[in-house]
Amino acid sequence: MFLVFPFLLFRFAHYQLWISVSRYRTAKGNNRIVDKSLDFEQVDRERSWDDQIVLNGILFYAAGVVLRDQFNMPFFKADGTIITLLLHWGPAEFLYYWLHRALHHHYLYARYHSHHHSSIVTEPNCPFYDYVYGTVDKSTDSLYETTIKREAESPDVVHLTHLTTPDSIYHLPLGFPSLSSKPQASKWYLLFMWPVTLWSVLLTWIYGHAFISERNAFKKLKLQAWVVPKYNMQYFSKWQRETISKLIGEAIQDADKKGAKVLSLGLLNQHEEFSRNIELYIKRHPQLKIKVVDGSSLAAAIVLNCIPKETTQVLLRGRISKDACLLVQALCQKGIQVVTLQEDDYKKLLKYDNKLESNLVPSARYDVKVWLVGDGLTDKEQSKAPKGTLFIPFSIFPPNQIRKDCYYHTTPAMEAPKSVENMHSCEVSSYLFDQNFLIQMEFKKFDSQTMGCALSTTFALFFFITCIIALQSQEMNLWKMNGISMVHGDHSFYFSCIIC
Template identity: 60%
Template sequence: MDKNSDELHESALKREEDTPNVIHLTHFTTPESIYHLRLGFPSLASKPYMQKWYISLMWPITAWSMILTWFYGHTFIVERNTFHKLKIQTWAIPKYSFQYFLEWQKGPINRIIEEAILDADRKGIKVVSLGLMNQDEELNMNGGLYVSKNPKLKVKVVDGSTLAVAIVLNTIPKGKTQVLLRGKLTKVAYAIAYTLCQQGVQVATMYEDDYVKLNKSFNGSETNLIMTKSFTQTTWLVGEDLSEEEQKKAPKGTLFIPYSQFPPKKYRKDCSFHCTPAMLTPTSLENVHSCEGWLPRRVMSAWRIAGIVHSLEGWNENECGYKMHNIDKYFLEWQKGPINRIIEEAILDADRKGIKVVSLGLMNQDEELNMNGGLYVSKNPKLKVKVVDGSTLAVAIVLNTIPKGKTQVLLRGKLTKVAYAIAYTLCQQGVQVATMYEDDYVKLNKSFNGSETNLIMTKSFTQTTWLVGEDLSEEEQKKAPKGTLFIPYSQFPPKKYRKDCSFHCTPAMLTPTSLENVHSCEGWLPRRVMSAWRIAGIVHSLEGWNENECGYKMHNIDKVWNTTIQHGFIPIPIPVPSYPKN
């Protein structure tokens, strides 16, 4: 016998378990759902869960498995995945959905979940996400029970509510002004309703009881929350408890969007039903051999994704109980990796083809996404193609749009690379730049090293020229004097709430007639009007500038402006005010 072989075999058997970074806690739904796990039948597991007639023939095995799980009081691993360097496991709690409704089962279920969280904490696992009914409010206060009982937990508990809300909000068809909310009012439902009301979308409820609960949670401040008996809304946001009779009240063609973990039963063939909050997974998520419940393969629930994103970002806080994250930020985090890879691949492809310049439009050069495009240059230092974010020309256009002789402007919106450069240049030119909030003032002042006396904070809002970016609200617009000129410095135009004010277009210029084949419009801009970010790449190439304009780097503003004019691009005149008569 080879002694070394024996020792190697024994050490392999005794090797330490590979500790994951994230675990997702799920549970059985129906007695037959056990066959849809990878440890059941792989062929069934690879398809969305549906009732199959032949499964009923296996009732003796089903009954035996139910008895076994009834007495087995520990979680077990049902799936292992990897996502880049992240190790992910799914643990199942041996309980069925119906048991979560039994009062005498709530204690044992909570003990199993708590033990799993404590076990994860001991193993150094970073995040535990709670799936299906494992984060039910009536069971454990959306997971908050475990954190309050164990204040020294290092593992972060995530209920996934923020991402679920974000997905539902981003599933509602653009331009909808009214939706109907019907179903059990959960943490997710309250957040959806509040956010929509804040966005100016009317949220209608079917019953007075729901209206009273929602209105109370908003402190009675939301005028966009209404009660209805007409049911004309064609977008319904639905949760548990939606009945067949209620579905029948919806108009033909209604879109039902669930906000709950479980999908509604489909009673209407003349309506559309979206899936429960979920997203397609990136191809880099490996070993996805089974479906998550009723979702198609490689589609993952919001509650499971949330734990992965939490770990990827290294967020050092819990998302459970009554706590939620920033909705927009959470939704974007999951998409940042795939978006950056696509942009980087396009730049590398352009480099291989000998293309001279790549300009980044819209959000493809967002600071939070890729440091204004600087990420790609720092990752690929041998790039020959030049990456241009167009910030210098955007600044030049805004500066040259401000009416001559202005001594004071108000700056309001998300502070970007363009915003900082505009503010600094104006202050240097002797123009006072007023901010509405102390936070903006502090950030700008810090970037100027506290040297700019022309940067001020104001509460009077007498300025009639406002330089605006993203995040400008309706309430803020209402503070502007009549006749104010709003000049955007962002890629996206602000929503126009004021009819007695003028709104300039986003930074753009008229193209020369020698620019051929311009048959389509660029977004919201008129035909033959081109955004600063797109023009910048053209000018960069025409001039043969052998440097990047991305990251925190900018060109000389006057040089870029004059060169652009010389190439035949024409400034867009300020709109002539035309206000409605009183």
């Protein structure tokens, strides 16, 4: 009886292993048979893939209760194993073959079995009986020879991101669907996964190379998300920065060899120090054709559109990054006063553009109703905000929502076209393409109301539209999508996406 639960855990682990492997192989592209992408409908259909495991557990337990005396058997018995294998290879597979043929009869197929074939998934087969009864498809051998020679897919655009916490491995497309829908929330039961988590951490230390986690498509453009196997804590560690810079450089070179035209830096890969190292790396390798982008203007443009129109004053709090400088510059040009709490922040902003002085106000006031927040905002500072304050993040990660009497905006995002393929979760992303090839992408996942769970990653690739803008609309001064105007300034075209 005590073996029932371990058996169920083993079945879950076995299923999840093959799911992860198949998703990785699908994203990588080599040996792929069908190029059809996933969608929300398929994820909905396959939400209950573990039901039969639960049913097996119930049946095993019921059999254990009824046949309690028969369960007093040794853990392993050689003759029993041989008999089990012979029964599986003989009668069981024979009966499965004919049952499967019966299910493909018009009556059963139309009323029941067609649901099983509505998704493009790996199907079991009975090769021996297929050959015996002549039901092998004539194209089987040629299809095998074609797919075995197919090489990995060459992307047009690569988005390079990284892991955030040890548990973030479960939020990738290779992980669990129910966790992918809530990447910024940790579950208590992940504590019981510590052996797998520890193993994945050790693997990332050993395997020093970016790996593919997701693929997307828009018309003829092929998009991929690559993951640097490093965590936030390693990005903030000085002794790891050289290693991370080397990994990013290798990823750039690999993407260039694969024929990618643009590589976007995501999350902490956009950090100023890494950006400087990447710039030096590109100068040392002038033969690279790929355009490396990190983007700052887009976030500023999106945040600018999030600020209420009647606003005349905002408070800036957080690390003064490139995004913050561009945002403050745009606000001051519009005549909106920007209040800074720190003297150092005030000096840094003036150093960036001394024309900001007229609308840049150093003050110790906290009574401003609109706060633009980045990295470094503390809970203590949030507690000083007046009731009804609107917090609008401009950094990669949103602030902790500790105030129930205030409002928190999502990270910068807008709508994406519905023609995007292989999107099967709700995410928020933002993009920029300008004449200097600057792109920024930021992500936050939402629960799918139509699915109950989402099957995707913290990362997505949707700046394909920016490539189109760059190639076809270099002279545009204004771009409108779904009633939202994308501001044109500093020779930059702004666009962003919400995928739901």
